[in-house]
Structure formats: C-alpha cells, structure tokens
Amino acid sequence: MKQLLSGNEAMALGAYHAGVVAAAAYPGTPSTEILENLARFDGIYVEWSTNEKVALEVAMGAAYGGVRALASMKHVGLNVAADPFFAASTTGIMGGLVVISCDDPGEHSSQGEQDNRHLAKFAKVPMLEPTDSQEAYDLMDWAFKISEEFDTPVLFRSTTRISHCKTVVDVTRGRKADLKPPAFIRSPAKYVMVPSNARPRRNAMEDRIVKLRTYVESFPMNEMILQDRKLGIVTSGVAYQHAREVFKNASFLKLVTTYPLPVNLIRQFATKVERIVVVEELDPYLEEELRCLGIPVIGKEFIPIIGEFTPEIVEQGAIKVGLLPAPSKPSHKLATPAPQLPMRRPQLCAGCPHVGTEYVLRKLCFKDSKVPGPIKEDEIIVTSDIGCYTLGVYPPLGALDTCACMGASIGQAIGLEKAKVPNKVVAVLGDSTFMHSGITGLVDAVYNQANITVIILDNGTTAMTGHQGHPGTGVSAKGEKATMVKLEKLVEGLGVKDVHELNAFDLKAIESTLKHCLNTKEPSVIISRAPCPLSVRATATPYKVNADDCTSCNNCLDLGCPAISISDDKAVIDASTCQGCSICAQVCPQEAIVKAG
Amino acid sequence: MKDVDVLMVGVGGQGVILASDAMSEIGMNSGYDVKKTDSLGMAQRGGSVVSHVRWGKHVFSPMVKRGEADFLIGFEQLEAARWAQYLKPGGVVIVADVVVIPISIIGSKVTYPSWKDIEGILNQYTDKIYLIPAPRIAQEVGNPRAINMVILGFLSEFLELEQGAWTENIRRKLPAKFLESSLRAFSRGVEEAKAMRLAKGVVK
Numbered sequence: 001m002k003q004l005l006s007g008n009e010a011m012a013l014g015a016y017h018a019g020v021v022a023a024a025a026y027p028g029t030p031s032t033e034i035l036e037n038l039a040r041f042d043g044i045y046v047e048w049s050t051n052e053k054v055a056l057e058v059a060m061g062a063a064y065g066g067v068r069a070l071a072s073m074k075h076v077g078l079n080v081a082a083d084p085f086f087a088a089s090t091t092g093i094m095g096g097l098v099v100i101s102c103d104d105p106g107e108h109s110s111q112g113e114q115d116n117r118h119l120a121k122f123a124k125v126p127m128l129e130p131t132d133s134q135e136a137y138d139l140m141d142w143a144f145k146i147s148e149e150f151d152t153p154v155l156f157r158s159t160t161r162i163s164h165c166k167t168v169v170d171v172t173r174g175r176k177a178d179l180k181p182p183a184f185i186r187s188p189a190k191y192v193m194v195p196s197n198a199r200p201r202r203n204a205m206e207d208r209i210v211k212l213r214t215y216v217e218s219f220p221m222n223e224m225i226l227q228d229r230k231l232g233i234v235t236s237g238v239a240y241q242h243a244r245e246v247f248k249n250a251s252f253l254k255l256v257t258t259y260p261l262p263v264n265l266i267r268q269f270a271t272k273v274e275r276i277v278v279v280e281e282l283d284p285y286l287e288e289e290l291r292c293l294g295i296p297v298i299g300k301e302f303i304p305i306i307g308e309f310t311p312e313i314v315e316q317g318a319i320k321v322g323l324l325p326a327p328s329k330p331s332h333k334l335a336t337p338a339p340q341l342p343m344r345r346p347q348l349c350a351g352c353p354h355v356g357t358e359y360v361l362r363k364l365c366f367k368d369s370k371v372p373g374p375i376k377e378d379e380i381i382v383t384s385d386i387g388c389y390t391l392g393v394y395p396p397l398g399a400l401d402t403c404a405c406m407g408a409s410i411g412q413a414i415g416l417e418k419a420k421v422p423n424k425v426v427a428v429l430g431d432s433t434f435m436h437s438g439i440t441g442l443v444d445a446v447y448n449q450a451n452i453t454v455i456i457l458d459n460g461t462t463a464m465t466g467h468q469g470h471p472g473t474g475v476s477a478k479g480e481k482a483t484m485v486k487l488e489k490l491v492e493g494l495g496v497k498d499v500h501e502l503n504a505f506d507l508k509a510i511e512s513t514l515k516h517c518l519n520t521k522e523p524s525v526i527i528s529r530a531p532c533p534l535s536v537r538a539t540a541t542p543y544k545v546n547a548d549d550c551t552s553c554n555n556c557l558d559l560g561c562p563a564i565s566i567s568d569d570k571a572v573i574d575a576s577t578c579q580g581c582s583i584c585a586q587v588c589p590q591e592a593i594v595k596a597g
Numbered sequence: 598m599k600d601v602d603v604l605m606v607g608v609g610g611q612g613v614i615l616a617s618d619a620m621s622e623i624g625m626n627s628g629y630d631v632k633k634t635d636s637l638g639m640a641q642r643g644g645s646v647v648s649h650v651r652w653g654k655h656v657f658s659p660m661v662k663r664g665e666a667d668f669l670i671g672f673e674q675l676e677a678a679r680w681a682q683y684l685k686p687g688g689v690v691i692v693a694d695v696v697v698i699p700i701s702i703i704g705s706k707v708t709y710p711s712w713k714d715i716e717g718i719l720n721q722y723t724d725k726i727y728l729i730p731a732p733r734i735a736q737e738v739g740n741p742r743a744i745n746m747v748i749l750g751f752l753s754e755f756l757e758l759e760q761g762a763w764t765e766n767i768r769r770k771l772p773a774k775f776l777e778s779s780l781r782a783f784s785r786g787v788e789e790a791k792a793m794r795l796a797k798g799v800v801k
Binding site for chain 2 (some may be wrong): 132161311315343347529562566
C-alpha cells in the first residue's frame with residue numbers, strides 16, 4: 001500500500017514492522033516524531049527518557065534482554081549518549097539495537113552543526129543512511145538484521161531533510177511475527193567491562209568490522225547507476241537526491257552503507273567513469289575515504305562544508321568548477337533588486353510564562369548597559385540553556401548571556417562564581433532540561449557551596465519540540481498517567497535550602513524573590529511556574545488598552561508580546577491573540593491596560 | 598500528466614502545513630510521484646513557514662529550485678514577496694489578503710510594505726498575480742480558520758485534477774465539526790478563481 005510518509009514516520013513504521021519491542025528517546029528536532037509515531041503502535045514499550053544517555057541505556061538494556069530495541073535522538077543528543085554508545089559497541093548486544101541520529105545541517109533548530117557520520121567510525125559501529133522515506137522504511141529492517149548478525153549496535157543516520165520530508169512509501173510488510181521472547185543470558189565476559197573482559201571485546205570489535213567490510217560489498221541497497229560515463233558522482237543521504245536533480249545525465253554511486261564503506265564497489269565504480277566527484281553535506285567524510293583509496297576526487301573544492309544543501313547550492317558549485325555549463329541566460333530579468341523585507345524572528349508566544357521572568361531578568365541583571373560590551377559590577381550575569389526561553393536573547397527582552405547545551409547554565413554559573421568574577425550569577429533553565437541534565441549541576445552547586453541562583457522556568461512540558469512529557473509532567477509517552485516527579489521536592493532533596501515556588505505571571509513576586517536570593521550566601525532555586533499556553537488553552541479574559549490613558553511610553557512593547565502592536569502611536573492589544581496573562585497590565589505605568597469586558 | 602512545483606509560504610499557525618500535506622496526498626492518489634518538505638524555524642507561532650510540494654513522474658530533490666516554481670502560494674502578503682524569487686518566469690502567484698505584522702518592526706521605523714510594493718516585487722517575475730479575499734470568504738462560510746481551504750480551492754482550478762480528488766482528501770483529513778464549512782470554503786475558492794480568471798480573460 002502506498003503512503004506518503006515523512007522520514008521519521010517511515011523509520012518508526014520500519015522499526016515497528018521489524019519487530020522493535022522497546023524504544024526510548026529524548027525529544028530533539030529533527031528526531032522527535034520518531035518516538036511520537038512509535039508511541040501510536042500497540043505491543044511495544046516506548047518512553048520519553050530523562051535524556052539521551054538514559055534513552056540509549058534503556059534501549060541497550062532491552063537489547064541485552066534479547067529483544068529488538070531502538071533509541072532516537074538529534075545529533076547533539078548523541079554527544080550526551082556517546083558514553084553508552086561506545087560501551088554498547090564494546091559489549092555488543094543480544095537483540096538488535098538501532099541508534100538513530102538525526103543531524104541538522106544548517107542548524108534549523110540546533111545550537112550547532114556536526115556530522116555524526118564520524119561517530120560511527122569513531123565507535124566502530126556500522127552505519128546506514130537512507131536517501132528518502134522508502135529507504136528509511138526498508139533500511140530499518142536491515143539495520144536490525146545487521147545488528148543481530150554482527151553483534152553490534154547500528155547507527156541509523158538521518159538529516160533534517162530526510163526526517164522532515166514526505167515521500168511515497170510502498171509499505172510491503174506487516175509486523176514481524178516470529179519475535180524472540182525476552183531472555184537474558186548471563187555472560188560476564190560480554191557484559192561486564194572490567195579491563196580483563198574489555199580487552200578481548202576490543203578484538204571482537206575489530207573482527208566485526210573486517211566481516212562487515214565484506215558484507216557491505218554486496219549490500220543490495222547500495223546502487224550504481226551508469227549513465228554518461230564522463231562524470232561519476234559518489235553520494236549518500238539527501239545529497240543524492242539533489243545531485244540527481246542537478247546532474248541529470250551523470251553516473252551515480254549511491255551509498256547507504258556509509259560505515260564501513262564498500263571499498264571494492266567504489267573502486268569498481270571508479271574504473272567505469274572518467275572522473276569522480278563526491279557530493280555530500282557537511283564534512284568531507286566520503287571524500288577523505290576515497291582519497292585514502294588513492295582515487296582522485298573533488299568534493300569540498302566546489303561544494304560547501306557548512307550548512308544544508310539545496311539543489312541550487314549543488315548546481316552553483318558545479319557551474320563554478322565547470323562540471324555543468326553556465327546558464328545561457330539568467331532565469332529572471334530583475335528591474336530592481338528586491339528591497340530589504342522585514343524579517344520574522346522566532347518569538348515567544350502571547351501568554352508565554354517565560355516572558356515575565358525574562359522581563360524581570362532584563363530589568364535587574366542587564367539594566368541599561370550596552371550589549372555586547374563589558375559588564376558593570378552591579379549587573380548580573382544570566383547563564384541559560386536550551387528551550388523556548390532561549391528566544392529571550394532577542395530584543396526586546398535581550399535577557400540572556402549564554403546558551404551552550406542542555407543543563408549547562410548551572411555548571412557555567414558555578415564556574416563564573418568560583419572564578420571570582422565580580423558579578424552575581426543567575427542560571428536559567430527549563431523544567432525539561434533541568435530533568436535532562438540540570439540535576440547533576442545543581443547537586444554540584446550544593447556540594448561545592450556555589451553562591452548562585454537557579455531559576456527553573458516550569459511550563460509543565462517540553463514545549464519547543466512540541467509538548468512531550470517529562471518526569472515533571474506526570475504523563476507518559478503514550479499519553480497515560482505516570483508518576484509525577486515534583487520539582488520542589490527534588491530540589492530540596494538535592495540539598496537546596498532556599499527554594500521558592502512562584503506564579504510566572506506575578507512580576508512583583510519574581511522581582512522581590514530574585515532580589516532576596518541574590519543577597520543570600522548559598523545556592524537558591526526559584527521555580528517560576530505557569531503552563532505553556534499552547535498546551536493548556538487559556539480561559540482568562542483578554543486585556544485591552546484604554547487609548548485615552550495610554551501615554552505612548554511603549555513599556556509594554558518591551559515584552560515582545562505578539563498580541564501588542566502600535567496604532568496611531570498608541571498601544572493596541574489584539575483580543576484574538578491575547579491570552580489574558582496580565583503581564584502587560586503589570587508593566588503599564590499608567591494603568592491603561594485593563595481587562596476587556 | 599504535467600509536473601507541478603509549488604511553494605506554499607506563510608506564518609506559523611496559518612495552516613500552511615495542513616494545506617501542503619493535503620496537496621501532496623492528492624498528487625500521490627492521482628498517480629504522481631510526490632515529495633514535500635517544510636522549513637519552520639524554531640518558533641511554534643509567528644515565524645516564516647515554507648512548504649515545497651513537488652508532483653512529477655519521478656521526483657528527486659524534495660526542494661523546488663529558485664526560479665522554477667509553477668505556483669507561489671502566499672498565505673500572507675509579506676511572505677509571498679519574500680519568496681518571489683522562487684517563481685519561474687510567468688508562474689502563477691496566489692496571495693491571500695492577509696497581513697501579519699512581524700513583531701520585530703512594531704514600534705520601529707521599519708514599515709510593512711503596501712500591497713502595491715509587494716505587487717511590484719512579484720511583478721518582476723510574473724504578471725499572473727491573484728490577490729484573493731480568502732479571510733472574507735472564510736468568514737462568510739462561518740469558519741475563519743478555513744483560509745487554507747479557500748486557497749486550495751482557488752489553486753485546484755489551475756491544475757489538471759478532478760475536483761473530486763481534492764474534496765475526497767479534505768473529507769478524510771478534517772474532523773466532522775469543520776468539514777461542512779471547509780468544503781464550502783473550498784468551493785468558494787473554486788468560484789473565486791473562475792470569476793477572477795474570467796475577468797482577466799484567461800480561458801482554462
């Protein structure tokens with residue numbers, strides 16, 4: 001049956017049909033929908049794990065128990081999960097174990113760009129890469145087979161444009177019927193990695209790669225397409241699709257087994273074409289491997305190492321080095337260059353509970369100093385991590401100093417304080433990222449007596465990736481009731497004595513509590529709490545501006561609320577957008593903003 | 598069957614993705630190979646949204662090349678202007694009469710371009726420009742959110758497929774509560790296209 005599926009939907013369906021029994025993930029763009037789709041199937045266990053490391057450990061445990069298991073994550077998630085990823089490579093598995101990494105070339109929604117193909121080679125784990133949803137579906141079956149046949153985890157690598165692109169899939173299978181029952185076989189030499197056991201496993205890993213090198217030579221989904229022999233293109237992933245679009249007549253070697261590589265197949269291809277070009281997104285991964293084989297190639301000389309490909313990027317690069325003829329005429333005769341059009345920056349939503357806290361942070365911590373520039377002594381450093389609230393770095397809020405990786409705000413704050421930077425330090429993070437990797441940082445702050453203030457912006461969900469559950473929500477990945485981990489009890493249990501819970505829409509309380517915490521000599525935690533307006537629909541009455549009382553001071557514009565705009569110099573509130581959160585009324589010095597109706 | 602490349606652009610929350618999903622499924626069910634991909638920045642709401650939809654005998658890249666879109670569908674005026682360069686010379690632009698002011702210019706000196714400015718930008722690529730009163734039509738059928746259905750109806754009039762291929766997909770996609778009004782919005786879009794094309798002297 002033909003279905004139009006995104007790469008993520010196809011990977012989930014492929015895994016379900018391959019008989020996956022357990023799946024775990026931490027949400028992260030562009031990987032989130034894999035687990036969301038798996039959660040819709042009966043007969044498998046799925047969980048949102050506290051972080052990617054735990055997700056992979058859960059999948060690893062299930063695979064040790066003899067069943068097929070999967071962990072999915074975004075590229076940077078595999079950094080968090082690198083420890084169990086390498087460990088699983090060392091021990092091997094019993095049931096098949098597939099680790100999906102969705103890379104994000106162009107950083108559509110990421111703090112950095114990285115090419116996780118290197119991690120397959122680094123961890124000595126076989127890697128598969130689909131070029132569309134059909135292959136994502138078909139390849140998933142192979143991934144589990146390879147995992148079991150070679151006693152290894154398999155890295156299944158996708159990118160944004162594979163994960164979030166819908167293509168036609170011929171769904172040919174149903175769920176695998178002959179699933180092995182879960183059973184753990186005691187084998188300390190395999191599973192207990194003391195040095196005396198780890199050394200023989202190293203040999204097993206190398207033997208495995210040697211066998212895999214032979215295996216991939218005849219892998220049926222690597223494909224040689226021989227057309228015009230003057231130009232041969234070696235490629236993988238979505239870059240294959242762009243290259244087919246642009247080089248209409250060239251010959252192609254499409255690789256889906258990208259670690260280890262089918263070396264003989266590549267050599268064979270090289271003898272059939274006059275010239276070899278590599279078209280690949282991000283790093284020159286295939287290109288370097290081909291050079292090592294002594295095959296003369298060009299790749300990154302004509303095609304960017306940075307960012308996501310489009311067909312034009314591939315085409316323009318090819319024209320630049322003469323691989324394609326220059327177009328005889330430009331496609332458009334532009335009378336005048338396009339004028340500069342106003343941009344749409346990502347923004348916090350109307351009714352977002354982060355706005356009030358970030359408004360107070362701006363006011364107390366940044367005052368009126370120039371950014372970027374040296375900080376004044378009476379100002380306060382605000383470290384942050386990753387969530388919707390990171391959008392508070394943009395004007396008009398402009399309330400954050402750092403964002404590196406999840407949970408990092410607490411450790412960074414400790415470091416700044418211990419380095420004796422003269423400023424006080426506030427660390428901001430979300431409820432989900434606190435669970436992800438903020439807890440260990442906070443324990444560190446308690447243990448090492450760091451005089452910092454931590455603000456947990458608790459909107460009761462993992463909002464930015466589309467409202468997934470986490471331990472603080474009390475809702476499981478299947479949407480069922482789960483045990484709720486209470487933030488304040490957790491924080492107190494970690495040893496923090498100065499703990500405050502606040503309504504995130506109460507600006508006075510946020511300001512006075514923050515001032516109090518900044519003046520104590522111990523680690524303190526403020527939980528600033530209100531639900532995300534996109535997950536819990538607001539029922540509050542919207543606000544309006546009494547134009548007669550508005551003095552055009554524009555204070556309300558400092559919130560960056562999408563419901564507020566200016567008309568005839570006066571603030572106006574769009575009643576259909578306003579969620580009735582009241583923050584604008586609290587910042588209006590004229591009390592011109594009142595409840596409508 | 599003729600290959601069709603479409604770029605659908607708008608602002609988060611406008612139903613661009615639902616419309617491009619529908620268009621993709623309709624293409625597939627009518628025998629095309631189809632690829633579609635969306636770009637949505639980080640924002641849940643209010644950011645630019647772009648969907649590439651490609652119908653063809655065999656589609657490789659999921660992305661429409663700049664200068665090759667047969668149709669540019671703007672769910673919002675400024676976004677239509679922003680993506681104008683994707684149009685092929687003489688391609689068709691369908692723009693809903695919707696303005697969403699970017700928050701970055703509120704209270705600043707930058708102004709939102711007038712329709713005349715936007716039309717001027719689009720005019721450099723094509724003279725087939727249709728500004729359609731989609732919000733008014735959606736209001737009139739009693740479903741203000743059905744702007745995307747008006748647009749799909751309007752677009753369907755330019756493509757080869759039977760009307761039924763579109764409405765059948767809409768029937769499967771939408772909850773019962775909105776179905777009746779959405780179908781009305783779709784057929785009002787069809788009528789609007791017929792009337793506007795007649796006025797322009799275009800014969801189907």
